[in-house]
Amino acid sequence: MDLGLQGRRALVCASTGGLGEAVVRALAAEGAHVLVSGRRRDRARAIADELNEAGPGNATAVECDLSEADGPRRLHEAAVNKLGGVDVLVLNGPGPKPSSADAASWPDAERALEVLVRPHLELIQATLPGMRERRWGRILAVGSSGVVAPLPNLAMSNLGRSALAGYLKTLASEVAADGVTVNMLLPGRIATDRVAQLDAAAADREGRTQEEVSAESRATIPAQRYGDPEEFGSVAAFLCSSPASYVNGTAVRCDGGLVRSL
Secondary structure (H helix, E strand, C coil): CCCCCCEEEEEEECCHHHHHHHHHHHHHHCCCCEEECCCCCCHHHHHHHHHHHCCCEEEEEEEEECCCCCCHHHHHHHHHHHCCCEEHHHHHCCCCCCCHHHHHHCHHHHHHHHHHCCCHHHHHHHHHHHHHHHHCEEEEEEECHCCCCCCCCCCHHHHHHHHHHHHHHHHHHHHHEEEEEEEEECCCCEECCHHHHHHHHHHHHHHHCCCCCHHHHCCCCCCCEECCCHHHHHHHHHHHHCCCCCCCCCCCEECCCCCCCC
């Protein structure tokens, strides 16, 4: 299938590792011009160089921390300067530390919104006018299965990601007639550093080994394994594609069947 991404300009947030890196690699493989971004400048450049060696040389890199006050503005400016604009915006970033709901404070909630909502909202506001003018655009947010089934001990992540999901669903109906789609992709247990950190934190709390925690977690997944980041990236690339133009305002799960609801 031709995904129609050849020459499309894609900004992928937090793409120096984990799910973001998987997405930027999948888009580059489809011929998109990609901007690799993240706080690790050397890692961003290394990924861009690798993509250019393997492909037509359409990858560039930028160092950016979206948690800084002017981070979204600087990242958008870099995308305009390096790509000439943004056709595909992939929202992604680290989540808050594990925490229970009863121990959470309002400052904790504010920090969660500052990390998971503010930078994404500002990037959308910056990139959306161009997409609407060109009558083609893709906005995809990397979320969490906690959006549809809140996860234990991740109260602030559940709060922030659900707030973003509500905003994106509202936005999707407002821009659909302009050729812009807005969706979320919800990972389950994908084999990334983030999941390894969560397993390690659970092991510390429970006085068990990380492998014991991981094995127990895998047993709850019908697929009986953690997902491969490449599998996640492939689904993301499709949702950003031209053939996916009628997929809008939805949350797609890539979780091996972990969430039992429809």
